[in-house]
Amino acid sequence: MSYVITGTCVNDGACVDVCPVDCIHPTPAEPGFLGADMLYIDPDVCVSCNACAEACPVGAVMDEKSLPPELLRYRDINAEFSRLRKDS
């Protein structure tokens, strides 16, 4: 189980500051941040603490299990980005 960032993300990075396990990328300090479409949660590291969801000003972060069907694809988008980041 993990949390998932969805397409309404506005890249302000509020979630990065509160995540206890630093699993949200790219962070403002990382190279890919400026051009990023959105930020992504690494499902292998996330502890589902809900902190990012509370911090997000636009409600872009959701618990994987409460994703509505039209947003389900973001689960794979978050996971895929995280896998590529770790591979690179």
Added chain:
Amino acid sequence: MIRTVFTHCHYCVCLCGVKVTVDNDEVTSIEPDRDNPYTWSDFCRKGKTAAETRKHPQRLMSPMKRVGERYVAATYEEAIADIASRLKRIIAEHGADAVGTYHGNPLGFSFAGSIFFAGLLDALGTGNRYWVGSVDQNNTHVVQQAMYGSELIAMPPDIDECKCFLLVGMDPAQSKFGWTEVVPNGWTRVLNAQAGGADVIVVDPRRSNSAERANTHLAVLPGQDWALLLGLLHVTFEERLERPATAVPLSGVGTLRSLALEADLEDLSARCGIPVPVIRDVARRFAKAPRAMCVMHTGVAHNLTGTIAEWLGNALNAVTDRLDTPGGRRFESGYMDLVKIFAGFAPPTTHRTRLRNLPAIAGFHALAELADEIITPGKGQIRAMIVAAGNPVVSGPDSAALDQAFAGLDLLVAVDTVQRESHRHAHWLIPGTHWLEREGLHALFAGIMDKPFAQYANQALPPPAGIREEWSFFTDLALAMDRPMFGKRGVNGFIRATRWLAHVTGRPQLAMNPRWVEWLLVASGRQLKYGDIRKHPHGWLYREKRYGDLAAAIRTPDKTVHCAPPAFVDECRRHLAEPRSLANPEFPLMMINRRTRESMNSWLNETPGLFEQLRSNSVEIHPQDAATLQLEDGAWTRVISATGAIELPVTISPGARPGVITIAHGWGSRIFDPGETLKAQSFGANRNKLVARTLLDPLSQTPAFNTTRVRLEPLHASAQVTMHASTSEEAAVS
């Protein structure tokens, strides 16, 4: 060399299992220990940044003695000799009660620290003992004593089996369900149950993160939870929704029924601000659910009606058969009979306070009384204070009064990792340790866990060179005063003998130490072996949870749960007879409190890695009130009560009801640098300056942290100071 140490975080009762990576003398990372079978999933930034707190730039590295307006480093021997002789003189002249003590929440998380501090208090023989529990959890102890016969009978929520959650005055999305019980991963488990069809009802004047996720949010008026709960009982009895108690016999149900039925539902509804049909609906949902629980936390406790509300919630559980039944409030017996051990070991104190003649609760007096006991002359006046891991000036009501009182003490000894607000006038600062530097089994947690679980905490790093653990300082002080540790003759001689033996044999473990006490407690329970607990570095779920132990644990004389203790019934009738609260033109707004996950009371707010966005509390205000007062988001305002005034920026949020403002506690606590610059650093403002020390719940002696009347006066831009760190040039001592 890189080592991995498994232990658990000791900041809050989530007790998260953590994996600490240590490279030589540095902690390089703290992560949740995913191999811990029970407690890692609440992990938060407080645990993650624990090593920063340990390396605090202002950390006390040796005892510091106040000399005029400065502090100078001293040895433990100098500190102990000076403190012992001054305490002895004060006790000889004025009696043992002239020495007062206070300990805060962090000491409670150190088993060794709390047990040996208790030993020191018994050595001193003072009855003037104060603690942090008196500003929040006293109401639970008073109710546990009256209903179940012991101040120590806790009943953790049995979340996984529950079908209807009635959560009153709590925000588990932030607190993670932790308060006086250990419920790891509690909120996520509630949400899982909800996904499986369970009903979640959250009662809170604020639309908190938890309230947002609830099936129903009841925005009760602050301090009126008791009226809502009495209304739920009224409907339960009127519609005959009771369930016979299957696990424990009840008594007093007739009296409770009359009280609830006599109360007028319309009147209760007007008091609590919840419409009658909603009260009826919630009462039915709760009583008809196959398995349910009512749980109350600090939102309820921090009120003048905290005790009767806690009682009515427990009574609702009792009459709907939610005590020690699946999905209700389960009693966990742990691996030893703590209730019995404490009943035999420490008979309840009969000491009463000098000025207000109030009894101790759970062994301690109320912080609200401390300032007056210090400043009022007469026999029994407190002249010296020992403050252990506590910040009572910020944690308690009317901070200015206690600060002034501390300024007049003959001796103030503070034991802590840094010099905090409450230690401003200290004569001696004694260094404390961080949990990363300690080891041990916290045996007292065994009975407040929601599952049978035990974990021995391993030490990640030793304390910095020259810093002694608190328990050893407490013991040395008692020995130097020649007063018997634990109040028992012979103990000092025994301690000296074991120390001598350890010295001559070169085996330090032979000297009396806290591990002996832990071992003895575990052995007394005859269920687990201490060595077996130590063999489980990730923690140990040592058996399946079970039901049915409550009936044997109850200590009321007739072995029944008392549903209508006379003092509670009287207090409830008194409130029913009082007129409903009227508008107060001078102070039109009601101030309540809130939890923030990154905060731990006044303790960690200055840790660098916490609060990267905004490091301050603020005045959360409803848009309607903000419009009336012409306040914009971020504007500064002065908050004024009958007791004091503070200044803070405003956050406009539809969260709280109109007429209610929210300000988190624990902020505005300075940390001083006693060694060099005499500079102090703090963030936010201490909202407890606004809370009166005389207006208390008469049963629990708890102040009205959640129901303090205030008014706001917008500040002009010129008066504004910077939002972030306010570094004052003020001298550390004055």
